Amino acid sequence: RGWITGNLYMYQGFWHQSMRIISIETVMALQDTFKAHPTDIYLATLPKSGTTWLKALVFAIVNRNRYKNNSLSTHPLLISNPHNCLPFIETEIYRHTPTYAKAHSPRLFATHIPYISLPQSILQSNCRLIYLCRNPKDVLVSMFHFANKLRDKSGSLLTFEEAFELFSNGFMPIGPYWDHIKGYHKVSSEHPGKVLFLTYEDMKTDTLNHVKRVAKFLGYPFTEKEETEGAVQEIIRLCSFENLSEVNKHGNLREGIPNDAFFRKGEVGDWTNHLTNEMSQTLDRITREKFHGLDISFN
Numbered sequence: 476r477g478w479i480t481g482n483l484y485m486y487q488g489f490w491h492q493s494m495r496i497i498s499i500e501t502v503m504a505l506q507d508t509f510k511a512h513p514t515d516i517y518l519a520t521l522p523k524s525g526t527t528w529l530k531a532l533v534f535a536i537v538n539r540n541r542y543k544n545n546s547l548s549t550h551p552l553l554i555s556n557p558h559n560c561l562p563f564i565e566t567e568i569y570r571h572t573p574t575y576a577k578a579h580s581p582r583l584f585a586t587h588i589p590y591i592s593l594p595q596s597i598l599q600s601n602c603r604l605i606y607l608c609r610n611p612k613d614v615l616v617s618m619f620h621f622a623n624k625l626r627d628k629s630g631s632l633l634t635f636e637e638a639f640e641l642f643s644n645g646f647m648p649i650g651p652y653w654d655h656i657k658g659y660h661k662v663s664s665e666h667p668g669k670v671l672f673l674t675y676e677d678m679k680t681d682t683l684n685h686v687k688r689v690a691k692f693l694g695y696p697f698t699e700k701e702e703t704e705g706a707v708q709e710i711i712r713l714c715s716f717e718n719l720s721e722v723n724k725h726g727n728l729r730e731g732i733p734n735d736a737f738f739r740k741g742e743v744g745d746w747t748n749h750l751t752n753e754m755s756q757t758l759d760r761i762t763r764e765k766f767h768g769l770d771i772s773f774n
């Protein structure tokens with residue numbers, strides 16, 4: 476029901492669904508066949524944490540010189556969904572033809588796979604990884620709307636109470652939510668040069684400095700000249716919710732997945748319009764317990 480259809484399987488501490496993109500079969504297939512390159516860049520997230528935004532930003536940062544002299548209208552982010560510009564490794568291994576991302580170095584990929592289940596090839600290579608997370612209440616709200624928008628027309632609507640029960644008990648795709656974050660947070664604390672840990676809230680509050688931070692971490696720092704000429708602001712505008720939601724107003728990413736499903740409100744704190752006080756306190760308590768002693772907070 477809702478975002479859980481069919482059986483759930485626990486693998487290395489996380490819930491997977493059969494025949495879905497994030498399934499044990501996919502994790503195994505990647506483990507066996509995926510070959511990371513040392514120059515690769517990976518973006519890891521839980522669904523509904525700002526993946527689409529991060530994809531757009533990283534694509535725009537890394538490729539900024541490629542499109543500098545072209546007319547702006549040819550920039551891929553002005554004509555295509557960020558998910559087409561920067562694919563998930565989970566879908567990439569099933570493709571027969573190489574995508575744009577495969578053709579250039581650095582290759583850019585995203586993943587929802589928990590750190591513990593990432594292909595060994597990625598863990599052992601020198602590639603860099605950015606992890607973006609978002610406060611649990613907004614992830615829950617975003618997931619709730621996404622699930623209802625994409626539901627099989629024969630299926631019934633998920634109520635918010637049902638979504639809350641599923642989420643708080645750890646049942647979200649690739650959940651539990653808290654464990655996914657903890658896995659990446661640990662490795663970013665131990666190896667800050669390999670994993671950059673970001674929150675959606677910090678990105679929203681101080682986009683300028685975070686875009687610069689991401690660029691520097693990836694080895695694509697903005698020059699003084701670029702900063703003076705407003706290159707950072709230009710990327711922020713290109714990847715803004717307003718711009719991307721306009722570009723993706725029509726069409727489908729894949730059958731049954733409209734482009735506009737990835738752009739709803741793009742705000743921090745919409746949970747206040749959905750959660751009761753009691754629900755909010757329950758999630759606060761779980762989050763406090765799960766993140767106890769860890770330096771993880773949402774602005």
Ligand code: A3P
Pocket residue numbers: 520521522523524525526527528613616617618620714715716717719737738739740741742745
């Ligand atoms: P809301 O449902 O709260 O609006 P993901 O990309 O991981 O699926 O996450 C989707 C969430 O990110 C949605 O949140 C969506 O609106 C928001 N989002 C998409 N593009 C964004 C952008 N350019 N800036 C900020 N938020 C964005």
